Amino acid sequence: MNRFPTGGTLIFLTLLALAGTSNSAAAAAVAGEVLMAKGAITATGADDVARFLARGSQVHAGDRVVTADKSFAVISFTDGTRTTLRPSTELLIEKYSHGEGEKSEAVFDLVQGGLRAVSGLIGKENPDNFRVNAQAASMGIRGTAWDVRICEEEDNTCARDNEKITAGKPSSAATFAETKCLDSIDVEGQPPGVYFAVYDGEIFVIRGDEVLELGQGDAGYASNRAFGCLSTFPAFLLGDPIVFPDQIDSGTPDLLELRCE
Template structure:
C-alpha cells in the first residue's frame, strides 16, 4: 500500500482517469445535495469505462447522476475511472481496476456533523475531505487490506496493489 499527498509528482500513465475525474468533480460542487434523501450518501459525477456497483448481492452498471448509498461496493474495470461526491462535499475518485466499499456514511446537513468510513481493497483512490472532515476530522476512516488510517488531511491518494 502506498499513500501519497496529492501533488505534482504523479505518474502520468496510471493517473489519467483519476485526474480527469478529480478535476471534473472540483468544479461541480454539490448540485444534487438539495434533492438527496436521508439514506443517500452521494452521487456519481463523472465516469469513464466499465464501472459497477454491488449492493445486497446485486450488481448494476453505474452511470453519471446515479445515487450511491452506504454499503455500496464500487468496482472499476480496466481503463475505467469514476468520481463521486458525497452529501458533505467529500470527493472520491477511483482509478482503473479498483475495488471500493462505502462502509458507512452519516451526515447532518444542519450541523455538518457525521462520519465516513471507506475501504479500498485494490486499486487507486483520491480522497478530498468535505464538511465532515473540516468539522471533525477524527470522524473519517479509510481501511485497506493491511492498515486502517484515520484521515486527518484534506487531500490524499492511496494505492493498493492487487494480488
C-alpha cells in the same frame, strides 16, 4: 373456488410491493453522486444486485463500487468529499452518514486498486469520524488532498523497473509519540503493500499499535512486513495521470479525454 386474486387483492398486493420498494430506498440513504464515469463501473448494495453507474447515478452506504480495467469514476459525497476511483478498484462504502440530526461519519474499505480524494466537511469538522481501511493499515485525515494505493505482487501499474525507494523520517515533525519510521528500504520496483501520498494537509496511518503522521509532500508505505514514510514519492504516484476529483464538476463534458492506465 377461485384460486386467482381478485381485482381488489391485486391492488392491495401492488400497494404492498410499492411500500416495500419505498422502505428499501429509504433504508439506503443517498451517500453521493457520480460526477463522471468512464468505462464500466458498478455498485452492488445489500440486495446483492449489481447496477451500472453513469453520470448522475447515486451511491449509498453499504454499496460496493467497482471500476473495471481502463475505467474510472469521480464521486461527490453529500458532505463535499470527492473521490476518484482508479481503474481496477473496489471500494466498499462501509458507513456513511451526513445530514441534519445525523452523526457525521464516513468509513471506506479499499479492497483493491486506489483512490485520489479531496476531503469534505466530515474530514474537516469531525476528523475522528473519517477512516479509510486498506489491507494492513487504516488511514485518518487532517487534510484535504491525498492518495491511497494498493499495489499487489503482480501489479504492473505500480512496478517501475529499477526504481529504488528509501524510507526515512517524514518531512514534518511527527506529533504522535508512537510514530515509527523505517530506517531504510532499498528495493527494485515497489514492494506489495499500501502507499499513501499527501498533497495538502495531513493524514495519519495506523498499523496495529503504530501510528505514522504524514504532512504535505510526504509519502508513506504500510504492509505486514514494513511500515514507514518514504523520502521520495514513488513514480507511479507522482506521475499518475488520473484526474484529481476537484477538477471535475457536474458541468464537465462527458467527452473529456483522460488517460486511464
